[in-house]
Amino acid sequence: MSAAKPGADQSADLVDAPFLDDAERVESEWLLASAQDPAAPAPSPELARDYADLEALLESLPAGDADDSWHDEVLRLAAAQAPETAPVLDSTHAPGTVKLRAADEQLGRETVPAPTDAPAAASERPRSRRVRRWAAAGALTAITAAVVVAVMVRPPPPNAQSTNLQIEIRREAQTRGDESVAAIGDRLLVRARPVGTGEVRVYRVIGGDGALVGRCPAGPRCTGSADGALALDVALDVPAPHYVVIFEQLTRPLPVGAMSEDLQAARAMNARYQMKQITVH
Amino acid sequence: MRRVETSAPGEAEVSRHGDPPLPERAPPPRRAPSSRVDRASEEAALSCLNRGQRDEALKILMYAYGSRITQYAARMLRDRELAKDVRQQVFLKAFQQIDTFERRGTLLSWLCGIAHHRCLDELKRPATTRREPLDTLEDLAWDSALSESPSRIAKQRALERCLGKLQPHLRTQVLMRYFFGLSDAEIGELVGNTPGAVQRRVARILPRLRRCLCDEGGTR
Numbered sequence: 001m002s003a004a005k006p007g008a009d010q011s012a013d014l015v016d017a018p019f020l021d022d023a024e025r026v027e028s029e030w031l032l033a034s035a036q037d038p039a040a041p042a043p044s045p046e047l048a049r050d051y052a053d054l055e056a057l058l059e060s061l062p063a064g065d066a067d068d069s070w071h072d073e074v075l076r077l078a079a080a081q082a083p084e085t086a087p088v089l090d091s092t093h094a095p096g097t098v099k100l101r102a103a104d105e106q107l108g109r110e111t112v113p114a115p116t117d118a119p120a121a122a123s124e125r126p127r128s129r130r131v132r133r134w135a136a137a138g139a140l141t142a143i144t145a146a147v148v149v150a151v152m153v154r155p156p157p158p159n160a161q162s163t164n165l166q167i168e169i170r171r172e173a174q175t176r177g178d179e180s181v182a183a184i185g186d187r188l189l190v191r192a193r194p195v196g197t198g199e200v201r202v203y204r205v206i207g208g209d210g211a212l213v214g215r216c217p218a219g220p221r222c223t224g225s226a227d228g229a230l231a232l233d234v235a236l237d238v239p240a241p242h243y244v245v246i247f248e249q250l251t252r253p254l255p256v257g258a259m260s261e262d263l264q265a266a267r268a269m270n271a272r273y274q275m276k277q278i279t280v281h
Numbered sequence: 282m283r284r285v286e287t288s289a290p291g292e293a294e295v296s297r298h299g300d301p302p303l304p305e306r307a308p309p310p311r312r313a314p315s316s317r318v319d320r321a322s323e324e325a326a327l328s329c330l331n332r333g334q335r336d337e338a339l340k341i342l343m344y345a346y347g348s349r350i351t352q353y354a355a356r357m358l359r360d361r362e363l364a365k366d367v368r369q370q371v372f373l374k375a376f377q378q379i380d381t382f383e384r385r386g387t388l389l390s391w392l393c394g395i396a397h398h399r400c401l402d403e404l405k406r407p408a409t410t411r412r413e414p415l416d417t418l419e420d421l422a423w424d425s426a427l428s429e430s431p432s433r434i435a436k437q438r439a440l441e442r443c444l445g446k447l448q449p450h451l452r453t454q455v456l457m458r459y460f461f462g463l464s465d466a467e468i469g470e471l472v473g474n475t476p477g478a479v480q481r482r483v484a485r486i487l488p489r490l491r492r493c494l495c496d497e498g499g500t501r
Contacts, residue, residue, distance in 0.1 A: 014451055014485040015478070024488045031311075031484035035465075038310040052309050054491050057440050058459035059314050061356075064348040071343050074369055078339060078376040180340075203321060210321035241344060243325055260320040263328065275325050277341055 027051075068279070182280045188234045188242070190216075193227070195272070196249040202234045203259040205241040210259025213242070236280045248272040316462040318387045319345040326388060330379060339376045346389055347372070350396050353456055357400040359445055367403060371396045386467060393461050394471045397453055404449050435498070443493035451486050458483060 019025040026043050031051070033040035042048035182188065192200050199217065203210030216222035216232035223231045236242065245262075247254060251269045254262050266273050322345035329338040350371055354364035374395050382391055444452055450472075457468045458479075465476035465483075472479070 013482075014448075014489070015481050017485070020492075024492075027488040027491070028484045031487055032480060034311045035480045035484065038312060048309070048311075050491055051311070051487065054487065054494065055311070055314070055459065057436055058455065058490075059462075060437075061440070061456075061460050062352065062437070063460075064352045066344075066348055067351075068344065068347070070365065070369065071340065071347070074343065074372045074376075075336060075339065077369070077373055078336060081373065081377060205319065205321045208316070208319050208321070210324075241322065243321060258320070260324045263324050273328070275328060277322075277325060277344065279344060 066279075066281075180276070180278055182236050182242075182278055184237055184239055184280060186236045186280070188214075188232075188236055188244070188278065190232045190234070190244050190246075191229065192246045193229045194246055194248040198228075198230075198246065198248045198250060199254060200230050200232050201245045201247070201254075201259075201262070202232065203243045203245065204238060205243070205259075210243055212256060212259070212262075215256075236278075239280050242278045242280055243275050244278065245273055245275040248274075313464070314459050314462045317349065317460075318389050318462070322346075323388050327384070330382075335376060335379055338379060339372060342375060342388060342392065343372055346392055349461065350392060353393070353396055353460060354400055356441075356444060356456055356460075357397075357449060357453060358403055363403060367396065367399045370399050374399070386470075389461060390463055390467045390471070393457060393463065397457070397471055400453070401449070436494070439494055439497035440490075442497055443490050446493060447486065447490070451482065454479060454482055455486055455490070 019028065027047065030040060030043055030047075034042070042051075188202065190200055190202065192198070194200070199215060200222075201212060201216075202214040204213045205211075214221065214232050214234040216230045217224045219232070221233040234242075243259060245259070247266050248271060250266070250271045255265050256262075257265075263273065322341050326338040326341040326345075329335070329341065347368065351364055351368045354367040354371075355361045358364055358367065371392060375392060378395075382388065444455065447455065454468055454472065457463045457471065458465075463471075465479040468474075468479045469476045474482075
């Protein structure tokens with residue numbers, strides 16, 4: 001692409017290519033200088049305006065319409081490719097030495113083969129050696145099982161999902177099956193029973209961050225019961241992603257800021273939170 | 282006869298023909314492109330990852346960045362159907378590798394890197410029926426342009442044509458900078474260059490784009 005012949009740019013790397021003319025050199029030098037110092041004087045006001053227009057045009061390249069019709073297919077493929085994490089019975093091993101792949105991989109250990117897999121010659125080995133093998137296999141299996149149990153019952157991380165927390169989302173006119181998608185005009189009803197001091201907030205994503213559009217217990221259209229249950233009603237009147245966030249175990253009041261700031265504050269005080277995204281079309 | 286405000290309040294200036302002169306538009310200083318990072322979604326996705334909910338994180342990322350990744354791929358590959366395939370591959374790869382995401386940068390930049398490499402892989406394949414005529418790709422200025430003025434649409438279409446004429450390794454840097462709003466350092470990391478080299482390259486690309494736009498009738 002050039003002034004004389006648009007589309008003729010075949011240079012391997014434009015950085016090393018000769019300038020088409022002095023004007024291009026001057027423009028390029030100014031652009032480079034203004035990348036370091038935005039106040040670098042332009043060759044001319046007209047040129048500065050031209051580049052301002054060009055860069056504005058580049059920034060406003062259409063990003064396309066929101067289309068979520070392909071999400072399910074990706075999720076299905078992702079689920080099919082998800083690595084196995086549950087203990088898996090390895091058929092190459094006898095029941096006495098069930099190989100727990102996930103645990104073994106985590107520990108970086110190998111499981112001793114079952115006696116039934118041992119070659120026939122093993123029967124000719126001294127009895128004491130076979131006893132030692134059996135004992136080692138049994139001990140290792142017991143250790144592996146103990147580690148798996150320990151992994152399974154270990155306490156959840158700070159932000160793990162709370163089991164006694166319930167979120168219910170309803171629409172006024174008609175209950176929709178999919179609680180992650182809503183239409184303009186729907187109402188969002190969030191019910192929660194936070195553990196400890198808690199708060200429910202609803203954010204609407206605007207300008208790259210979440211803006212608070214509803215909160216409970218310290219906001220309008222919020223009701224609280226004596227047993228600590230909270231209910232927040234928010235009108236969905238803007239087509240944008242929304243987040244419902246339930247904060248728990250707050251040790252001090254949350255700030256009232258952008259969603260990213262509030263989550264950061266919650267993390268700073270080791271509070272727990274759960275969130276759910278709702279897309280409003 | 283209308284009075285026109287000048288730099289000195291109270292003074293009036295009238296053209297020879299009786300019409301007010303057009304006020305001179307001061308050239309704005311250059312500024313870095315706006316970031317396209319969706320902070321709320323990034324926070325939400327990272328929160329899901331902390332809880333081990335990779336599928337939830339994937340959903341959030343698809344909602345937040347799916348459209349932009351698709352349009353980036355379409356502009357890189359000049360093929361909308363192939364762009365959809367790449368989009369699927371990008372998010373599947375993100376799902377598989379999200380545990381390796383180092384939280385130094387943004388998820389947008391990370392996804393952009395995956396998309397960039399997937400597009401380069403596709404472009405290395407022999408071009409058979411892959412490329413669409415440029416004219417049909419002008420419709421990349423499609424749906425959301427319906428609310429724009431005709432002159433604006435004409436400019437956007439001319440720009441799409443000019444972007445299509447850039448070599449892919451140049452086009453990707455323009456798109457990373459302006460379409461994704463990545464910094465020179467982020468772009469440099471993705472394409473294996475220093476931030477300075479990225480700035481030099483962009484400083485060479487923009488004059489060519491400006492001339493192309495003039496030739497295409499997209500600007501004055």
